[in-house]
Amino acid sequence: MTIIDWGYIWDAVPDLLQGLKMTLLVSVLAILLSLLMGLIGCALRMSPLKIVGYAVAAYVEFIRGTPYLVQVFFVFYGLPNLGLTLSVFWSGVVALSIWASVFHIESFRAGLSSVSKDIHNTSASLGLRRWQHALLVVLPIAARSALPSTLNTVVSTIKNSAYLQAIGLVELTFVAVDRIAYEFRATEMFLSICVIYLVIVLAVSGLGHRLERRLNRPYEGR
Amino acid sequence: MSLLYEYRVFLFSGFIQTLLMSLVVAAGTTMVAIVLVIAVRSRQRVIRIAGYTLVEVLRDIPLMVNVLMVYFMLPLVGLGFGPFWSACIAISVWGGANGAQILRAGLNSVGNGQREAAAAFNFGPAKTLLLIVLPQAMPVIIPPYVGLMTAVVQATSLGAVVGAQELLRSGQILIEQTTIMRGGSPAYLVYGSILVVYFILCSLISFAGGRLEAFYKRPYRGDANEDRIESRIHDIEATVQTSA
Numbered sequence: 001m002t003i004i005d006w007g008y009i010w011d012a013v014p015d016l017l018q019g020l021k022m023t024l025l026v027s028v029l030a031i032l033l034s035l036l037m038g039l040i041g042c043a044l045r046m047s048p049l050k051i052v053g054y055a056v057a058a059y060v061e062f063i064r065g066t067p068y069l070v071q072v073f074f075v076f077y078g079l080p081n082l083g084l085t086l087s088v089f090w091s092g093v094v095a096l097s098i099w100a101s102v103f104h105i106e107s108f109r110a111g112l113s114s115v116s117k118d119i120h121n122t123s124a125s126l127g128l129r130r131w132q133h134a135l136l137v138v139l140p141i142a143a144r145s146a147l148p149s150t151l152n153t154v155v156s157t158i159k160n161s162a163y164l165q166a167i168g169l170v171e172l173t174f175v176a177v178d179r180i181a182y183e184f185r186a187t188e189m190f191l192s193i194c195v196i197y198l199v200i201v202l203a204v205s206g207l208g209h210r211l212e213r214r215l216n217r218p219y220e221g222r
Numbered sequence: 223m224s225l226l227y228e229y230r231v232f233l234f235s236g237f238i239q240t241l242l243m244s245l246v247v248a249a250g251t252t253m254v255a256i257v258l259v260i261a262v263r264s265r266q267r268v269i270r271i272a273g274y275t276l277v278e279v280l281r282d283i284p285l286m287v288n289v290l291m292v293y294f295m296l297p298l299v300g301l302g303f304g305p306f307w308s309a310c311i312a313i314s315v316w317g318g319a320n321g322a323q324i325l326r327a328g329l330n331s332v333g334n335g336q337r338e339a340a341a342a343f344n345f346g347p348a349k350t351l352l353l354i355v356l357p358q359a360m361p362v363i364i365p366p367y368v369g370l371m372t373a374v375v376q377a378t379s380l381g382a383v384v385g386a387q388e389l390l391r392s393g394q395i396l397i398e399q400t401t402i403m404r405g406g407s408p409a410y411l412v413y414g415s416i417l418v419v420y421f422i423l424c425s426l427i428s429f430a431g432g433r434l435e436a437f438y439k440r441p442y443r444g445d446a447n448e449d450r451i452e453s454r455i456h457d458i459e460a461t462v463q464t465s466a
Contacts, residue, residue, distance in 0.1 A: 063425040066417045066464050067376035069383070074413040077397070081410035084458040103465075110456065149460035156463055162284035166383055173287055177294075186294040194283050194291070198286060 008189050012179060016192055019175035024200075026171060027158040030096035034157065035150075037097060037103025045109055052183070063102040069163055070180060071095050076167040080190040092192065096157060103153040111146025112138070144215050151208035155201055162197075225408055226234040226415060233312055236392025237419065243306065243388055244377040244423075247313045251374050253319020259325040275323075280319035285377060285466055288312045288446045293384040309381035317374040320462045325372060328363035329355060360438040362454045368431025369464030372424040379420070389416055 045056040063071070075090040075098075086094060115138050123133040165174035176189040226233065261273030280288070292312035296303060303311065332355045340350040382390035391414045401407045442448050 034376060051322075061425075062421055064415075065372065065428070067379035067390075069379045070413055070416050071418065073342060073394075073409070074417060077407065077409035078413045079410070081285050081407065095357055099465075107460070137415060148457070152463075159282075159284040162286040162287075165286065173284070173290065177290060180294055181366040186291075190287070190295060191292045193287060194279075197287065198279065199280050 002190065005185065006189055007044040007169070008185055009192050012189065012192065015175050015179065019170060019194060021174040022169065022171040023030065023161050023173075026092050026096065026164065027161045028167065029093045030100060030153050030161070031157050033097040034100035034104055034153075035094065037101035038108055041101055041105035042108035042112070046112070060102040060105055061220060063098060068095075068099050068160060069166060071099060071151075072163055072167055073119060080188070088164075088167055088169050091167060092169045094159070096164070099160065100153050103156075104150060107146045107149035107153065108142075110149070111142040111144075111213075115141045117174045138168065144212075147212055147215065151205065151212075155205050158200060158204065159197065223411070225396075225411065232396065233392050235391070236387060236389040239306070239392075240378055240389040241385050243310060243381060244375045246310045247317060247374045247378060248371055250310060250314025251317030251370070254275065254314050255321025255325055258318055258322035259329070262322060262326055277319045278323050279442065280316060283463075284317050284447040285313070286380065286383070288316050289380045289384060298408070305381060305384040309384055311377070313374055313377045315446065317370060317377070320373075321367065322331070322371055323462055324363055324366045324458055326446065327454070327461075328359040331362045331454045332358045343365065343461060347363060357438075360441060361435070361451050362458065364403050364431065364435045364438055365455045366458045368428060368435070370462060371429050373464050373466040375427060377422060380466075389419065412448065416458050 041056050041059070045060075046051050047053055047071040072091070072095040075095040076085065076088065077084065079091075098184060119137060119141075121134065123137050128129060128137065161171060168174070170178075172193050175195045178187050180189050258277055261269050262271065262277060262462055263269050283291075289309055290313040292315075293305065293308040296308055329396075336354055336358065337350060340354045345354065378388060379390045381388045382394060385391065393416050395407050397407060397412050431445060439448075439451070
């Protein structure tokens with residue numbers, strides 16, 4: 001193997017930063033959108049109308065059971081046939097959000113179902129109103145329980161933004177592969193992007209773990 | 223639809239490649255996972271730390287980057303395998319890291335008292351693992367592991383990115399050819415059908431996995447361990463990717 005040419009990496013830094021900016025932009029938008037979709041989806045999933053709940057369950061099953069890459073291609077190349085043409089960027093955001101939303105729906109639902117049913121009577125006997133019960137009693141418990149899997153999905157969303165290079169979104173992986181195609185410095189480019197992805201992932205999951213510990217403080221030692 | 227029927231042989235050969243690749247990555251994932259979990263549980267501190275680092279790094283690097291990296295970098299050290307095998311290697315290594323995480327958590331879920339009791343009965347390490355620990359770890363391991371298996375099967379579609387002739391790549395070629403020769407892109411139809419094919423394939427895996435899960439859970443049905451097992455499974459699933 002060739003010895004790593006640090007000068008080459010240094011020269012590639014401006015390009016990599018451009019790619020990093022795009023990766024972060026797509027990921028942040030997709031994370032926000034998918035969390036929103038997750039909340040709405042979870043509410044619909046638990047709706048008293050059975051049909052709506054089943055429809056959401058089918059959506060979750062279908063997205064989970066199909067490869068994300070094919071979903072990306074379907075959104076970017078397939079939807080224009082149906083009269084919905086999205087740019088590369090928005091195709092990426094939409095596909096990433098759809099993929100992540102189903103995991104959010106599932107983890108929110110699992111979080112809510114971890115709240116014991118008896119607690120409803122407790123709230124009622126304390127004279128709490130329904131919104132007080134939902135906001136002050138159920139939400140804090142459910143959020144703590146849903147947090148680990150939600151964080152896992154958030155981190156995966158960032159990692160999966162790399163798939164979008166396949167439709168030509170100029171993000172971090174695309175920049176690296178593009179340079180390799182012309183200049184054949186695979187070692188240098190992959191080393192750089194791996195380090196960048198590692199730092200992002202470790203930073204985000206580290207922050208997440210801090211949040212988890214902070215939220216678990218009232219329960220320590222029990 | 224007639225387009226799909228017209229090119230059924232071509233698409234079917236892609237599907238066969240996908241199935242072949244799925245078998246290879248399923249076996250590869252399991253092998254890598256076993257090797258990594260042995261490293262992680264090793265008594266040698268150096269091996270243990272190396273194992274942990276490898277598992278963590280492989281899980282944190284995007285699968286797409288992993289696939290491209292193996293494809294572009296193995297030839298640099300004189301190991302040109304072609305797209306099919308380099309994609310298989312990359313996916314197996316990625317799956318193996320996630321699998322090691324599942325196995326480790328599953329083995330840890332069996333209390334130490336069980337191992338001590340086995341030692342008191344003069345069971346050796348192999349006997350303890352096979353007869354005492356694994357049967358109790360299986361109910362916790364199987365559900366996330368089945369999820370991982372569907373994930374690596376889905377991940378075979380990444381072979382298309384490096385040019386392996388599997389289902390997605392066949393679909394892409396079909397779309398290109400039709401667009402050039404007849405005008406009008408059938409992307410919606412072709413990609414939609416590929417989604418359905420994968421959905422059926424993954425549903426079958428999940429169904430078979432569900433049966434296996436029920437088999438291993440049977441001894442615990444209705445007893446106090448059932449909830450404990452469920453919460454362990456939930457914890458593990460919150461740390462690994464079950465879709466790709």
